[in-house]
Amino acid sequence: MLVDEAENFENWVRETGTRILRPNTMNAYGSVLDDFGMERMLDKLMKDYILPMSTIFFPEVGGATLDYHHGYVVEYGTNRDDHLDFHVDDSEVTLNVCLGELFTSGEMFFRGVRCDKHLDSESESGEIYNYSQVPGRAVLHCGYHRHGALSTTSGHRANMLLWCRSSVFREMRKYERNASSWCRVCQKKRKKSNVVLLYNVLLHRLIQVVHVFHRLNLAVHEMLKS
Numbered sequence: 542m543l544v545d546e547a548e549n550f551e552n553w554v555r556e557t558g559t560r561i562l563r564p565n566t567m568n569a570y571g572s573v574l575d576d577f578g579m580e581r582m583l584d585k586l587m588k589d590y591i592l593p594m595s596t597i598f599f600p601e602v603g604g605a606t607l608d609y610h611h612g613y614v615v616e617y618g619t620n621r622d623d624h625l626d627f628h629v630d631d632s633e634v635t636l637n638v639c640l641g642e643l644f645t646s647g648e649m650f651f652r653g654v655r656c657d658k659h660l661d662s663e664s665e666s667g668e669i670y671n672y673s674q675v676p677g678r679a680v681l682h683c684g685y686h687r688h689g690a691l692s693t694t695s696g697h698r699a700n701m702l703l704w705c706r707s708s709v710f711r712e713m714r715k716y717e718r719n720a721s722s723w724c725r726v727c728q729k730k731r732k733k734s735n736v737v738l739l740y741n742v743l744l745h746r747l748i749q750v751v752h753v754f755h756r757l758n759l760a761v762h763e764m765l766k767s
């Protein structure tokens with residue numbers, strides 16, 4: 542039904558020559574569901590179903606405080622978009638539901654969670670995996686999880702996306718000083734600097750102990766002389 546709505550909308554746009562806003566700058570096709578009057582329904586979907594899950598799975602990116610959304614349908618295949626470039630979403634948590642229809646390929650590829658500073662960093666082997674879209678199935682991922690979609694080589698693929706956002710998390714990020722606790726590169730850097738810190742503390746203690754022994758040695762010498 543949603544696919545039909547998107548189809549009708551696309552026909553109307555073509556027939557009337559109306560200029561509309563596409564879901565985001567990466568898509569040449571697709572329709573924003575909030576423009577169809579689905580805003581309240583999607584808000585309920587976010588609050589009643591996504592929030593309880595994201596509270597558990599994505600607490601570090603504001604998963605417990607999602608409060609607004611951007612919902613849309615994207616379409617790939619003949620006369621539609623072909624693929625989607627590597628990106629992160631403008632969301633804290635994204636729900637991606639495959640609506641249909643018959644298609645081949647079009648897998649999503651994931652490459653690890655990153656903050657703005659480390660968007661172009663290398664991926665580790667454990668961060669590289671693809672997800673095959675299956676009609677009727679959905680994936681819930683962190684918006685900062687780098688991803689894209691491979692070419693839909695035949696047929697027609699339609700997906701519904703709900704970018705869920707947290708205004709509290711976005712406000713808090715403005716005051717974040719250096720590392721993001723949820724970015725894998727920041728985490729590694731922080732771990733490394735903790736190891737260096739521990740090493741420095743231990744070295745300092747060792748120097749203190751050597752110093753004490755040296756003074757003890759001197760005192761013993763003084764005692765033996767007298």
Ligand SMILES: O=C(O)CCC(=O)C(=O)O
Nearest residue numbers: 615625630637690700702
């Ligand atoms: O093609 C897909 O299913 C991915 C869509 C996506 O990542 C997005 O719209 O942000």
Ligand SMILES: [Fe+2]
Nearest residue numbers: 628629630688
């Ligand atoms: Fe995306």
